Amino acid sequence: MIPRAHEFAGDALLLLDQRRLPAKVTWLRYTTAADVAAAIADLVVRGAPAIGVAAAYGLALAGRSGDREEVRQAADRLVAARPTAINLKWAVKRLLARAGAVSDDQLAATLRQEAEAIHAEDARMCRRIGEHGQQLLGERPRILTYCNAGALATGGIGTALAPVYVAAEAGRQPQVYACETRPVMQGARLTSWELTQAGIPVTLLVDGAAAFLLARGEVDAIFVGADRIAANGDVANKIGTYALACASARHDVPFYVAAPQSTFDPHTPAGADIPIEFRPPEELSDRFAEPVSPTGISCWTPAFDVTPRALVTAYVSDSGVEPGGRGQIT
Ligand code: MRU
Secondary structure (H helix, E strand, O other): OOOOOEEEOOOOEEEEOOOOOOOOOOEEEEOOHHHHHHHHHOOOOOOHHHHHHHHHHHHHHHHOOOOHHHHHHHHHHHHHOOOOOHHHHHHHHHHHHHHOOOOHHHHHHHHHHHHHHHHHHHHHHHHHHHHHHHOOOOOOOEEEEOOOOOHHHOOOOOOOOHHHHHHHHOOOOOEEEEEOOOOOOHHHHHHHHHHHHOOOOEEEEOHHHHHHHHHOOOOOEEEEOOOEEEOOOOEEEEOOHHHHHHHHHHOOOOEEEEOOHHHEEOOOOOHHHOOOOEOOOHHHHOOOOOOOOOOOOOOOOEOEEEEOHHHOOEEEEOOEEEEOOOOOOO
16 A cells, blocks of 8 residues: 555644654654644655645644734744755745635634645645656656655655556556665665555665666666756755766666656746755764764765756656656657
């Protein structure tokens, strides 16, 4: 079964604790926007569309007070939780706009309805991404993916993994290669787990093996997600995506970026204008039970990089498939 990242219970938001997967399947319960913001910053929930959905529910929780000032402060806190994924800001702005159009006594119900609408819309957009994306795949497609842009990262069946799920539903036999995605291991811990839960064959590889796999002709297409797509088509996604895009161009393997409309940011002109989050050094230096580096080592820890439009074969969104800067869609 394809897993879910969120459940909303009216007075609480339940989040599958993605920090503990695959070792423990634990749901955590949140009743305040401040705690939801902390959960987003701490990667309990992660992935651009999923944090947008979580932030919307977080704001709905704040709205139960009926106090507009509390909602405004909660909005600021939620938006500040992670800077790169535009879906977070997009969802919060959308709720604030709805709040501005209703009376105080309608505030709570309106925010809740809008959060639920965002969640349901995200699920529909994922499904459409899957339907458009599967048309790019053959009968037994071998797909390489990076990080986790699956169900755990969205309110539906994912973005980069949506074509895989739709192709499998149609009786085709997709096989996925998942890069482990250092340092937080979203590929090893999350993509491998969710595909296994869904019964899709998945093979894990270290990030450094991806270029060699492409060189050996063992991948038909690369699908990745996005945290933000600038107006010029540059793509911010998990650190390491750019290196994969370079290798895909070298070996002429199509590089597809799958994202819903909420990830396209017309207000950010180019990739260089996208704010890049840097993560705490401990995520790199203290990841394992035993130290893998000297105590206090200096770390460079961007969570995302930018892939220029020139390296993208096509964008697969809920609206269809649009060519990138790499020429022909194969
Ligand atoms: O740091 P994360 O795990 O939130 O990074 C997630 C990614 O980079 C995903 O590829 C992106 O958000 C798209 S999720 C559909």
